[in-house]
Amino acid sequence: xxxxxxTITALALAAPSVQAEDYSGQTWSWSGxxxxxxxxxxLREGAAPxxxxxxxxxxxxxxxxxxxxxxxxxxxxxxxxxxRGGNHRELEPGDYRLLxxxxxxxxxxxSGAAITIGKRRAPWGTGFTLRPSDxxxxxxxxxxxxxxxxxxxxxxxxxxxxFGGVELVAAPGVSDGPEGWPAKADFSLKATTLAxxxxxxxxxxxxxxLYYLQQERHRFAATAVRYVLxxxxxxxxxxxxxxxxLAIPVPAAARMLGLDVSGWSVQALAGPRYSxxxxxxxxxxxxxxxxxxxxxxxxxxxxxxxxxARAQGQSVQPGGGAQFAVNSQTLRRHYLTxxxxxxxxxxxWIPALGVRTGLEDGGAVLFPSLEHRLHDSATIAAGAFVFLxxxxxxxxxxxxxxxxxxxxxxxx
Amino acid sequence: xRSSFILFLAAALLAPLDVHAQNANEIIRKTDAIMAPAxxxxxxxxDVERTSGEHRVYGMLIQRRDENTRVFFLAPPVEKGRKMLRxxxxxxxxxxxxxxxVRVSAKQELMGGDFNNSDVLxxxxxxxxxxxxxxxxAEYWELELKxxxxxxxxxxxxxxxxxxDYLPIQFHYFTESGKKVRELSYSNVMKVGETVIPxxxxxxxxxxxRKSVASVKSFEPGKTADPNDFLLERM
Numbered sequence: 001x002x003x004x005x006x007t008i009t010a011l012a013l014a015a016p017s018v019q020a021e022d023y024s025g026q027t028w029s030w031s032g033x034x035x036x037x038x039x040x041x042x043l044r045e046g047a048a049p050x051x052x053x054x055x056x057x058x059x060x061x062x063x064x065x066x067x068x069x070x071x072x073x074x075x076x077x078x079x080x081x082x083x084r085g086g087n088h089r090e091l092e093p094g095d096y097r098l099l100x101x102x103x104x105x106x107x108x109x110x111s112g113a114a115i116t117i118g119k120r121r122a123p124w125g126t127g128f129t130l131r132p133s134d135x136x137x138x139x140x141x142x143x144x145x146x147x148x149x150x151x152x153x154x155x156x157x158x159x160x161x162x163f164g165g166v167e168l169v170a171a172p173g174v175s176d177g178p179e180g181w182p183a184k185a186d187f188s189l190k191a192t193t194l195a196x197x198x199x200x201x202x203x204x205x206x207x208x209x210l211y212y213l214q215q216e217r218h219r220f221a222a223t224a225v226r227y228v229l230x231x232x233x234x235x236x237x238x239x240x241x242x243x244x245x246l247a248i249p250v251p252a253a254a255r256m257l258g259l260d261v262s263g264w265s266v267q268a269l270a271g272p273r274y275s276x277x278x279x280x281x282x283x284x285x286x287x288x289x290x291x292x293x294x295x296x297x298x299x300x301x302x303x304x305x306x307x308x309a310r311a312q313g314q315s316v317q318p319g320g321g322a323q324f325a326v327n328s329q330t331l332r333r334h335y336l337t338x339x340x341x342x343x344x345x346x347x348x349w350i351p352a353l354g355v356r357t358g359l360e361d362g363g364a365v366l367f368p369s370l371e372h373r374l375h376d377s378a379t380i381a382a383g384a385f386v387f388l389x390x391x392x393x394x395x396x397x398x399x400x401x402x403x404x405x406x407x408x409x410x411x412x
Numbered sequence: 413x414r415s416s417f418i419l420f421l422a423a424a425l426l427a428p429l430d431v432h433a434q435n436a437n438e439i440i441r442k443t444d445a446i447m448a449p450a451x452x453x454x455x456x457x458x459d460v461e462r463t464s465g466e467h468r469v470y471g472m473l474i475q476r477r478d479e480n481t482r483v484f485f486l487a488p489p490v491e492k493g494r495k496m497l498r499x500x501x502x503x504x505x506x507x508x509x510x511x512x513x514v515r516v517s518a519k520q521e522l523m524g525g526d527f528n529n530s531d532v533l534x535x536x537x538x539x540x541x542x543x544x545x546x547x548x549x550a551e552y553w554e555l556e557l558k559x560x561x562x563x564x565x566x567x568x569x570x571x572x573x574x575x576x577d578y579l580p581i582q583f584h585y586f587t588e589s590g591k592k593v594r595e596l597s598y599s600n601v602m603k604v605g606e607t608v609i610p611x612x613x614x615x616x617x618x619x620x621x622r623k624s625v626a627s628v629k630s631f632e633p634g635k636t637a638d639p640n641d642f643l644l645e646r647m
Contacts, residue, residue: 031492114640121511122645128512160640228502233515277517376488411489
C-alpha cells in the first residue's frame with residue numbers, strides 16, 4: 001500500500017519537470033489527471049453477494065507522456081495507479097494496482113510507413129458503444145467508453161497513402177480480468193492473433209476490411225463502414241467467424257447448458273449519429289445483433305444455472321455487474337442502445353442520457369450523467385446506472401438495482 | 413462574315429472579364445501560398461471571449477499536409493490531448509479518453525468561440541471560392557469570394573488583400589441570405605519564423621457581438637507530419 005502511494009505521488013510530482021523540458025516544440029508532450037469517484041449502490045436482494053458493498057470508491061492518478069526527438073521516432077507511455085475499496089472492510093493488496101494503459105514505440109522508416117511495437121490503444125471499427133469487428137483491443141465499456149483506457153500489446157507494420165492504408169498486426173490473446181480489473185495478456189503463441197487490415201476511402205465512405213487468424217483454426221473476417229451525410233454519420237460493422245464464442249465464457253457451464261458452439265456466427269452493429277452544429281445536440285443509436293448470443297431456451301437454462309450457483313454461495317454476475325465496475329458484456333442476441341448528449345462548448349454543463357435495451361426480454365439500463373467544467377483544470381460529474389428489468393430478464397441478473405457515482409477530476 | 417464579327421465582338425467584350433477573373437484567382441492563390449501552404453506547422457493561441465465576459469485561452473498546434481489538416485490542443489489542461497483532423501471535407505474530433513473520432517460540422521464554433529472549425533482547419537481559398545475583384549485602392553484589392561458549393565461554411569466573403577504583400581487585411585463573411593455573420597481582421601504583421609504574416613487574427617461575431625483573438629506563435633511552412641498521422645485510425 002505504501003509503495004503504491006509513493007508511486008502515484010512520484011508520478012504526480014515528476015510530471016511538471018517533464019513538461020518543462022520542451023513543451024512548445026512538442027519534443028515532449030505530457031498530460032495527466034487525478035480522479036476520485038465515490039459510488040453508492042442499491043444492491044439487488046438475493047443477487048449481490050456480501051462483498052458487493054453499498055458504498056465503494058475509486059481513486060486514480062494517471063499520466064501520459066510522449067517523446068518525439070525526431071519525426072521518425074515516437075515513444076509514448078500512459079500509466080495509472082488505481083486504488084479502490086468498499087466501506088465495509090480494510091483495504092487489501094488486490095485493491096490497488098499500477099497499470100500500463102499504453103507504452104509503445106512508433107517508428108517511421110520512410111514516408112507513409114509505420115512500425116509500432118508495444119501496448120497501444122488504436123481502436124479498429126466504427127461503433128461507439130461496441131465494436132464487434134475489433135478483436136485486437138480490449139472490449140469497450142458501452143456505458144462509458146472512457147472507462148476502458150487500456151490498449152493492446154501488438155507488433156504492427158503499416159503503410160498509408162492518401163486514400164487509405166494497409167496494416168499487419170500480431171497481438172497476444174486477452175483474457176478477462178478478475179473483479180473488474182483490466183484484461184490480462186496471454187503471450188503464448190497459441191493465443192496470438194494475426195490480423196490484416198485494408199482501409200480505403202471510396203466516394204466519401206471509409207471502408208475497413210479485416211481478416212483475423214488464430215492458432216486454434218478459427219478465422220474471422222470483418223468489415224467496417226462509415227459514411228457522412230451533412231450532420232449525420234452512418235456507421236456499421238460486421239464480424240463473421242467460423243465458431244460460436246461463448247456468451248458465458250466458462251466451458252463447463254456451456255456444457256451444462258448444452259450449448260452448441262459449432263458453426264458460423266455473426267456479430268453486426270449499425271446505426272446513425274446525428275450532430276447538430278448549432279445547439280451541440282448529439283444523438284447516437286446503435287443496434288447490435290449477435291447470433292452467438294443465447295436464445296430464449298438457452299437463456300432460461302442459463303438462469304437456472306445462475307440461480308443454482310448463487311444458492312451455493314458463488315458470485316455469478318452476468319448482465320452488468322462486477323464488484324467495482326458496471327460492465328456491459330452482452331449475453332443475448334438483440335440490443336438497441338441510444339445515447340443523447342448536449343455538448344455545447346459555450347455551456348460548462350454537459351447533460352447526457354444513455355439507454356440500452358435488451359430487445360428479447362424488455363429489460364433496460366439507463367445511464368444518465370451530468371458533467372460540469374469547474375475550471376481550466378477541473379471537472380466534476382455525477383451519474384447513475386439504473387437497471388430496469390422484469391424478473392427473468394438479463395438485466396435483472398445484475399447485482400445492483402442502481403449505482404450512483406460522483407466523479408471529480410483534476411487535470412495537469 | 414457577320415457571324416465572325418459577332419464572335420469577335422463577344423470575345424472582345426468577355427476578354428477583360430476573363431483577365432479580371434484570372435487576376436482575382438492569382439491574388440488568392442498567392443495569399444494561399446503564404447497563409448495556407450500545402451505543408452505547414454503552426455502554433456496558435458486562441459483567446460475566446462464568452463457571453464459572461466470571461467475569457468478562455470486555448471493553445472493549439474496545427475499541421476497541414478495537402479488536403480488534410482490536424483490540430484492538437486496543448487492547453488488548457490482540461491483540453492490537453494484533444495485532437496481534430498480535417499480530411500478533405502470532413503472534420504473529426506478525438507477525445508483522448510475515448511479514442512473514437514466523432515465527426516463535427518465545419519460550421520460548428522471551434523471550442524465555443526467565434527472562429528468556426530473550418531476557419532482554423534481551412535484548406536485554401538482557391539479550393540473553396542470563386543473570386544472576383546470588386547474594387548481596388550492603392551493599398552488593397554477588394555474581392556468577392558463566392559462559395560463553390562453549399563458545403564462551404566460561408567456563402568460569400570468580401571476580402572481585402574494587400575497589394576504590396578498579398579497578405580489578408582480583412583474578411584467579411586455572409587450567409588446565403590446575405591446576412592453578415594463575422595468579420596475577421598488581420599493585424600500585427602511581423603516575421604514569424606522565416607515568414608512575414610499577420611500574427612493576430614481577430615474574429616468578431618456579428619450575431620453575438622463577441623470576439624475571439626488568435627495569435628500565431630510559430631509558423632513553419634514546409635514542415636509537417638508524416639502521411640500516416642493524417643489517418644483517422646492514427647489520430
